[in-house]
Amino acid sequence: MSYLDNIRTFVRIYELGSMSAAARDQRISPAVASARITQLEAHLGVRLFQRTTRSLSATEQGTIFYEGARNILASVEEAEAGIGDVTENPRGTLHIAAPLGMGRRLIAPHMPEFAEKYPLVDVRLRLSDRKLDLTAEGLDVAFFLGRPEDSTLRIRKIADCERVLCASPAYVAQHGHPSSGAEIDRGQHNCLNLRFPGATEFQWFLQGPEGPVKYDVRGRFESDDGDVLTDWALAGAGIAMKPVFEIADDLRSGALVRVAEKTPPLPVQMACLYTHRRHQDPKARMFMEFMIARMETALGASDTA
Incomplete structure (x- = not known):
């Protein structure tokens, strides 16, 4: 095992906080990742991680070594970049x-x-x-x-990507076709929301006659996967805010239709x-x-x- 490979593995374990995650990232087995750290610790004469069957955390020496190790890898990448500029x-x-x-x-x-x-x-x-x-x-x-x-x-x-509010024809037939965000804001429609870590509320910024307007929207369904929202909209579960490039085919085929056209989302x-x-x-x-x-x-x- 090369010393540089050992350093690369150490840096990824430190950044990801997991031996197995770093091994997957580098396409090696957890056993190889562990062996590299053992070899690196033997070379340095210090313990870099505190390891148990359930957790892994960097020691004080490991944290200090990480900063230098990251600089080493950055210098190597810069050197390779310079060669790449020459060789194209x-x-x-x-x-x-x-x-x-x-x-x-x-x-x-x-x-x-x-x-x-x-x-x-x-x-x-x-x-x-x-x-x-x-x-x-x-x-x-x-x-x-x-x-x-x-x-x-x-x-x-x-x-700047255009976005639209969209729903399936079946949803519109059952719940009506809102012409603006104000109709959606009354709580009569189910909004399909993209959930990000730490989000506490859902807000849609729509273009009103006098400028952007913020709406606090409500809905029964949320997901951290935007494609899941598209699937729910296609199934008639509610209204989704989507970039046009993600649903262009569905809009052309009529599987989804634009709603609240008077107040479209901001790009x-x-x-x-x-x-x-x-x-x-x-x-x-x-x-x-x-x-x-x-x-x-x-x-x-x-x-x-």
Whole structure:
């Protein structure tokens, strides 16, 4: 086992707080991950983690070593990035994250083409509608909808995505076709809500005649998976707020219809975040350029829905 591999495994265990999670992240077995830490501890002469059958936590020495280890890996990545700029043939592993709907529809379909164009780059694509910490989770690029909370990261805007309030024809036939957010706000409609960790209430910002209006909406169903909300809307369970690119086919086919057209939702920003480094990793830059070009094409096509 190389010393650098041991350090990489240590850093991922520290960041993820789990031996098994770090092993999955690095595509090794938990036994190999444990052996790497044992070897690293023997080399350093200190214990890096307190380990029991139920928990794992960094020691004081482990916390101190983490900061230096992370700097070591960053320096290695910068050195590799410099070589990649010269060779124009990037290699290595990219850790990418995206919301479920965006990842499934706008990123994953183009991965085979990217793999063919850049055969030496491996991609680990993580899809989740929860908010991710780019640095703590070891991500190179994170695509997102909305506004970033970490101002220390670099942001590249892709587009302002149109959103709609939608429901199935069956739901409209049974509960009526609201023309504005005010009708929904009266509590006569079931709103399908996307639940984020820490959310205590659900608010929809809609465009009124005199500007944006905030509505505190209510509903019987909520989920942290945006595609589940689409499935519920298709099944006639309620009204969902969705980016048009996620439901363009359903709008064209009539499986979903727009509601509250007088007060449409405000557009949502689509962008990607990446870490600020003196030399940006060329494979991360190439991945963003490749995917953004295809995402812009797909978003243009969805505008006709």
